Amino acid sequence: MVAFDKCETRPANIDAILNGLDRYNPETTTVFQDYVVQQCEDRTFDCYANLALLKLYQFNPHLTQPDTVTNVLVKALTVFPSPAFSLCLSLLPAHTQPFPTTQEAQAASQTSDFVESVQKLSRLSTLLESAQYTQFWSTLNSDDLYADLTADVAGFEELVRIRIAVEVGKAFRSxxxxSLEQWLDLRNREALEKFVTDVCGWKVDGTAVSVPTNKENEARSEVKSERVGVDMFGRVIRRGFEQTA
Incomplete structure (x- = not known):
């Protein structure tokens, strides 16, 4: 699995901006915004570029495009359990955070559609990070706003399913x-078997799915031995024979 902060498909012009002073130039926001659109379309993810854009928004609030910000957050959901979502969220204004602390932030959070969107996506992130996959799909399907927020990200549900499968494969052999139907939101048996066999490379045997052994789910016995010599307790033994004053 490629690290979340690596992007082999990053265009040369984006790489040049990230490695130069132009990453702090407000005029480059349009370039980064177009790059977000590209990521949404071709199913790639460039964490550093997206963070650079959010940092520009932080320095230049008047340039902020809410739709671009939410697309960045939705893309970050597709690479859980990496810290990408938290990193992106940390660069947003205080009043957008899931738990605003000041009265001004709380007042602002009650009057903004953008804040509502950010907090809904934060809810999805929390469910994924805590492995509440069934609740994640239930929440995602419970509100049309979620469909609107994820509409621009091609293959969002499939990308999330793949990440869930990766995490399941780390913890289970069978x-x-x-359970998989609920965790992957694939209620159709044929669709589930196709995903499990074609995408995951797992084997379906009746009502059970076998996961190949890997370094994460392999059962390993750990034998610890301690070598304790008498000399290690020499001081204690000597104190036992010492006369009290």
Whole structure:
């Protein structure tokens, strides 16, 4: 699995901006915004470029485009459990945070559609990070706003399913199809088997799915031995024979 902060498909012009002084130039926001659109379309993710854009928004609030910010957050969801979402969220204004601390922030959070969007996406992130996959899909399907927020990100649901499967593969050697149906939101048996076999490379056997052994789910016994010599307790033994004053 490629690290979340690596992007092999980063265009040369974006790389040049990130490695030069232009990354602090407000005029480059349009370039980064177009690059976000590209990421949404071709299913790539460039964390450093997106963070650079959010930092520009932080320095130049008047340039902020809410739709671009939410697209960045949605893209970050597709690479959980990396810290990408938290890093992006930390660069947004205080009043957009899931738990505003000041009265001004709380007042602002109650009157902004943008803040509502950020907080809804934060809710999805929390569910994914805490492995509440069934609740994640239930929440995602519970409000049309979620569909609007993820509409620009091609293959969003599939990308999330792949990440969930990766995490499941780290923890299980065998799992029931019923559990996978809920965790992947694939209620159709044919669709589930196709995803499990074609995408994950796992084997379906009746009501169970077998996950190949990997370095994460392999059962390993750990034997610890301690070598304790008498000399290590020499001082304690000597004190036992010492006369009290």
């Amino acid at each position: 799992i029931t199809t019923e």
